[in-house]
Amino acid sequence: MGEEESTKMEVEGVAGTAAHPPPAETVKDLAKDKSAVPPPEEEEKPDDSKALATVDTTEAAATKKTSGGSIDRDAVLARVETEKRESMIKAWEENEKTKAQNKAAKKMASITAWENSKKAALEAELKMKEEALEKKKAEYVEKMKNKIAMLHKAAEEKKAMVEAKRGEEFLKAEEMAAKYRVTGFTPKKLFGCFGA
Numbered sequence: 001m002g003e004e005e006s007t008k009m010e011v012e013g014v015a016g017t018a019a020h021p022p023p024a025e026t027v028k029d030l031a032k033d034k035s036a037v038p039p040p041e042e043e044e045k046p047d048d049s050k051a052l053a054t055v056d057t058t059e060a061a062a063t064k065k066t067s068g069g070s071i072d073r074d075a076v077l078a079r080v081e082t083e084k085r086e087s088m089i090k091a092w093e094e095n096e097k098t099k100a101q102n103k104a105a106k107k108m109a110s111i112t113a114w115e116n117s118k119k120a121a122l123e124a125e126l127k128m129k130e131e132a133l134e135k136k137k138a139e140y141v142e143k144m145k146n147k148i149a150m151l152h153k154a155a156e157e158k159k160a161m162v163e164a165k166r167g168e169e170f171l172k173a174e175e176m177a178a179k180y181r182v183t184g185f186t187p188k189k190l191f192g193c194f195g196a
Contacts (some may be wrong), residue, residue, distance in 0.1 A: 180187055 176187070
């Protein structure tokens with residue numbers, strides 16, 4: 001008899017489980033609690049663009065239906081809320097990472113643009129210097145060519161003067177020779193370098 005009483009006590013203690021329906025008083029209390037708890041939300045299609053982790057609402061709904069107790073329902077709702085929060089945190093984290101990636105890419109692009117503009121400015125400056133050097137070189141070459149031409153002209157003038165003087169000396173020598181022939185005198189100096 002002692003065993004029967006203990007089993008009856010256990011059966012009465014477990015009356016709120018799914019195997020044993022709760023007594024009528026408990027059902028009335030649950031009806032009052034259900035009116036305070038909002039009805040379960042209809043199954044929504046997950047928005048994949050915002051949430052990265054999807055929540056399996058069918059599993060949660062199946063757990064709710066099988067448990068039947070408000071404690072289980074609260075636990076399931078808490079789990080769904082936790083999963084929702086985790087999903088929102090994960091979405092926020094991915095959003096922040098994307099923002100950081102975009103910000104870094106934008107800064108990298110601006111640094112690259114800055115580098116390219118500075119390079120272009122330096123290359124333009126180098127080209128200007130090269131052009132200035134080329135211009136100076138051309139001017140210097142022209143100046144040197146002018147100096148060479150002037151030297152050549154001066155040399156030609158000096159050569160012409162020497163030729164003219166030689167021609168004059170030849171004429172003078174021929175005239176003197178003719179004079180000596182006519183007069184019959186011999187020149188006093190045979191050679192210009194030997195004095196007599």
